Amino acid sequence: MSEVCRFAPSTTGPAHLGTLAAALLCWLDARSRGARLVLRLEDLDPDRCRPEFARAIEEDLAWLGLDFDERVEQHARRAHHEAAMDRLEALGALYPCSATREEVRAIGRRAPDGGFAYDNRARGRALPPGGWRASVEPIRARLPDGVFRPLDEGGLDLSQEPALAMGDPVVRRRDGAFSYQLAVVVDDGAAGVTRVVRGRDIAPSTATQAALQALLGLPAPVYRHHLLLLEERGGKLAKTHGAARGAALARSAPALTGALACCVGLRERPDPCTPAELLREFDWSRVATADRVVSLRDGSLTLTASGP
Template sequence: MGTSLQHHGAETSPPPVCRFAPSTTGPAHLGTLAAALLCWLDARSRGARLLLRLEDLDPDRCRPEHARSLLDDFTWLGLDWDEILAQRTLAAQHEAALDHLEARGALYPCDATREALRAIGRRAPDGGFAYDNRSRERPLPPGGWRACHEPIRVALPAGTFRPFDEGGLDLAQEPALAFGDPVVRRRDGAIAYQLAVVVDDAASGVTRIVRGRDIAPSTATQAALQTLLGLPAPVYRHHLLLLEARGGKLAKTHLAPRGAALGLSAPRLCGQLAACVGLLPAPEDCTPTDLLRTFDWQRVTTIDRVVRWQDGQLDATPADP
């Protein structure tokens, strides 16, 4: 007769899995480092596994030297990762997702140009132009999506999606109307962002996503794709953005942090970033590990900051509402 083994004590849940996923289209800037720091602090404060995913699917803009530069910048600041992975290594999962969507009859070719979307004239929640789903009835060519030489879109399910944002941001949206069906494979064959991000997160078992508020309008579209693909929904937290003086989000060409241009040590810049986002009352030299001891999202400002360099100091002021 076999022995029955019983487990005594409370069941333990697996640790959360978090990720930071910068695109490899240029070097890090202050916004990149602030976002990486907040993601790192969130993950390390809760004992989560933390993945760095280098998004490198855009053949026109992504470069290996930018990937190396990002890694150097994160190491310089004092951030570490439990796993580092290049997005292009998930190609098999991307293709399997397209096969799944094709089997559901959800894919269709669409040759609508940006000019055509502007002519429609309907603004999407992110400020761009929405697509009116005009080509939904077009079939894929014989041979399916692999034989298609046009951009491919996916027909999103109708209805409102309500992803959960831990910071209280309202993400409810009917993405099939608000944005229209997204492109999932580009004309050049590259997998488009909206599909790649949900497939990649599921492939790595990501359960928690901390990212900038600029991505928030896309979250319902990603929730719709998760539903189509039968993938689990992570918990989201969208944080403030660092803006340039003219009001736009910092880009790869704005305020690159490392090197002689700024002349700051990593602890000096870390302290200035921490003060900028509200984790310190005033700048002081510190490391990410120092900040971890008292990290709390309640201390992080929810108001975007306009940043400028002035006399070797990072000047951050609240953005206009």
């Protein structure tokens, strides 16, 4: 069976340097293996996602020299997400819960992702007549109890009892939007995704996704969670740190590719290069494992230090 990989950026803002570093590593992994590569634009959040952000992300990926075999807009897959909800309802795995973020925070139990764990307080509640579609409350999925052990190729321990460590996830929000946790497993399953390459900030969610895969009868991909690029003031590079091709950094795509390659450990010097040139020598053993702190000063992207 041929391998399938995917790159799935959120369209809540333009691409930032962390986005492009993740895209580059995903592209190199897929192309080095002869795998099919899907670009999935994750655009389910009606409050934050914008078509102009999606267009800008696609333009930046093409500008950098990254190509894809298929393009998917996640919002267009709503019927598939509804079918998954129907399946979960038939299994008796859905229940309404109106607990707010403030109420969950007040429980005071930290989750592995740094947030707060939900205590499954509403597990005993039934859906209203008419099922999940008739509920005006958020809907959660009752996860199976027990430990899940997704496989991470880089050796990261993803073992977790998600029902306890994270709590049952929201799968449909109050505003009717389906959640990331539901959509990601449904869409990965539909695309036949066998490999997921993404930043390690998502690693704590992997066991929850494995539990939903088990409920829905979907196969589990192999994962590889890679390093993050960190901002000097703390935290990972994010959309709040600006678009990737700001005037100072957009000197040329090879210049930025070379800088990114240096920052993730693929090259010792930030000499200009193309993704195709990196592909000829790509191996995960050359990619740094520790997070890297980078500087955006003086119109250039510079590796400052390894993270903790």
